[in-house]
Amino acid sequence: MVDNLEQDQEIDLEEERVLDAIAAELPGISRDVHQLIPVLQKIQHIHGYLPLGSIGMVAAHFGIPGAKVFGVATFYNQFRFNPPGRHPIKVCLGTACHVKGGEIILENFTRRLGIEEGETTKDREYSLERVACVGCCALAPVVVVGEKIESYVTPSKVEGVITEIEIQNEIAEREKAKDEQQSDSE
């Protein structure tokens, strides 16, 4: 419980930071409504998501109603309203990947991570998304983990992908601990 509370507070704080950053960036951008989608893309590109609070700010910037910006942002697949995980996982469900069992792969991630598609794990480590064709159909089924494309994915490879990230994390943690120890002893 306490953990969750702390995490939630952390998220609130982060969202505040993001909103402040957006408020600082907006004035430099053209107010031509043709720029609406590019601006939303830019915010998402920098911060990883569109905090709901930013919708009103963007609306005020362009001098258009919040409902309109909300309508545009919710129309397109690209925009997300919650922060992505540190390791965003995108499972391809394009035609070729579907035929080769992409759905089963998605299901395995869902089960393994305990989240549904479109969600982020509580610890913000992973987020899960479905995408339609990343353009390597010849290597189907395909999963994009972070920037890396994993090809010919099987349920056991799902396990492998997560384990690999966990190991990497643990190594990083140990190094950090070591560093801290060193700096402590200095």
Place this chain on the structure above:
Amino acid sequence: MSSNPTPSELLSELTQAAEKQWQALQNPAVPVIYVGHATCGRAAGSQETIDGFRDALAEKGIEAEIITVGCLGHCYAEPLVTIHYPGFPPLMYQKVGAGEARVLVNSFLQGGEDPCFEYLLGALEPNDTFPTLMDYPRYLYEKRVIMDQCGLIDPHSLDHYLAVGGYQALAKALEKGDKWVVEEIKSAHLRGRGGAGFPAGIKWDIARQAEKTPKVVICNGDEGDPGAYMDRTLMESNPHQVLEGLAIAALAVGASRAILYIRAEYPLAVSTIEDAIAAAKEHNLLGERILGTDFSLEVSVFQGSGAFVCGEETALIQSIQGNRGMPQYRPPYPAVEGLDGLPTVINNVKTLSTVPSIVRKGSHWFKAIGTEKTPGTAIFSVVGDVEYPGLVEVPMGVSLEHLIFEVCGGIKDGKPFKAVQIGGPSGGCLPESELSTSIDFDSLRQAGAMMGSGGMVVMNDETCMVEVARYFIDFTQHESCGKCTFCRIGTRHLLEILTGLTKGEGSDDDIAELQTLSEETIIGSLCSLGKTAPNPVLTTLRFFKDEYLAHYREHRCPALMCRDLIAYYIDLDACARGCDACVACCPTEAIFTTSNRKKAIDQEKCVKCGECVYACPPEYDAVFKVSPPEMIPDQGIKPLDEKKEENNE
């Protein structure tokens, strides 16, 4: 005034240096290594390949040039590497990872001893020693007009494009004038490659004659079909060809603004095109007063935010205007009243990429390719269960059979062919009996499919047609903009019925509803998304009705694909003692050991992922699939630990 240099003269100044450089590259002093580095290459690990070459070359102290190129279309063989070693013809190698790169450096690049036949795909030029790529049956049928230079030139080098004849068509068009260009495209009978096949020349003429100015041309690179990627390949592999076509279109209609609408999911295409725009501007091939003439063109990129419907031209315009991408009733057509109410020509990437060669070589040359009604070539991304998936470019009129069996090597692992889905979510599913259909807009439409985006998915007998129909309707109903009644709610009902069928639920009434609702949605919908969405349903119903019936009448999925209707079991006679391969692979720990130390599946826990089928060693091959699930033979299975417990009691 007459002393001013003509566009051709200005261009040839630019081209001279480029050609010299290109010639040097054709007869290299040091080895040149070309690495396919478009998205498909990167997915297959081309970055590691490049690093592998760099490291190995550095270690050995060998001097060589590495050039990244685009995609040749042989996606099954990525990462693709071509090595031009002095004295050898350029040799193309397939599936070159970092390890293979090292081997190639050690045995071939170091002294040119062993050209590593084991990785060789073929030589790019005719010669006496090596098999060439042209010897493959694929080249008998392929004809490259649009993809001519893809994978052979560096997309980031304007010089490469200039050296192979780039921007000559633009110079010619500038000299001959807008009317000539429109007439030439009209007489070439170039039909739009974005799906509908509308003659580009006529569209241009309408916009050219429209009174309002300024005018706009848009290159449609939205490519939303989940299984087609030729537009992306063209933008990544030969961006200047797209830009040149776009500039010629702008000149023809008198536009002063050009926009490339590219999906944000294609970051590499976006950056490649942006770089190309900058390079072309710098050399006066775009921007102000192009090649010394009065013609100026402002070119920009707009990134599409991922909505399939935004490929539709009126929705695309809405989204550039900062609106929800909802299609508008036509007329007015964009060519008359488009972006911000201005006359707007929208053409597909492939259409525009064809334009330079038509202008350069003339409409007669173009009309000699393909069929009378649809001259030219078609690009398909052929994926699924074929031996050689990838991009192919064939003249219009080639039959499906030749495309699938000759060009793409037939069905993988010698399995039987079942169906081919052509044209993505708006296309149709054709069975074996339709394989003689010729590939062109009209024949395909007659057969119930569509040219559409050019996505082609080949399926073997392990693919369930009901499930395929469900998949496509799931996609279209998810991508429906939600504006009009038939598409918004109609496709949802279709999905509901199809989902039921894949679970074995349904009735004769449902099938009848599927048919009529599909037909009515086609007539009733506002835009072509709704008007084509039911095509996969109608074609599968027409050609694979039995499969539908089996699902709800017998609760059986004949292709053994629908997971609610199948079950896996382990044949105890075939199962080896003690091997734990399946147990280890099962993600839900559903496999247990039986009282006689063999394995069995707990059907309650099994999620039917099929992993154990692959895990079971081929010499035993003990895991089987059945449908309906009740068909599992009774093998008198008792779990091992259960027995122990019994003993303990």
Place this chain on the structure above:
Amino acid sequence: MSKDVMVTLTVDGLEISVPRGTKLLKACLDNGIYIPSLCYLDGMDHPPASCRLCLVEIEGRPGPLPSCSQTVEDGMVVHTETDEVRLLQKTAFRLLVSTNDGKCRLCMANKHCEMQKIAKFLHMPLRTKKLRHIPKDMPEVIEEHPCIVYEPNKCVLCGRCVYICSQQNYDFALDFAKRGFNTTISFFGSREEGVGDYCRNCRACVDICPVGALNLKDERDAFLQNLQAKISA
């Protein structure tokens, strides 16, 4: 009136004359020929043509066409009652009611609802048996706006409210949100300071809604109380 300002056309065998530039749907309605429609409003330059109810057949043109989006022409021959037109209208209607909650008696628009009128005209029930009932995956009542209540399962997404608000208010306060089957009407930001100033409480959207999916909160509360009293009495 002179010939250039009037256009004469034939609808279902009846000759009618209307001002040039009139939309066919309006021409028919003005001349007592009823065509079901939901999304068209007088004065629209580019009607959305989204409800797909106003279909007619025009001789010499392919397929049924939405009459709201056709401009009248001299000599046009129009049929509003062909089998194909009726079939499509009925399906469109059936599709619309398949997502509807069907609780007419508990609705403020009962007796003056456009859907009831169309049902009568097409001889269709207000609940479809042929299609499954698929309610929208949304709460029954959405109280996003400080004083307007929105009921998604009544809404037919005709877009009248969005249009009228954009006409009355230079900056409109409500718009479509989401996409596809989940499309909804949203007042996003109407409670936020600065952003929410756009709504002028003119109740234009409430009045224009053909089905009673938008209501003033006070009025709706009073109506429900009244209803409750009646039921218990």
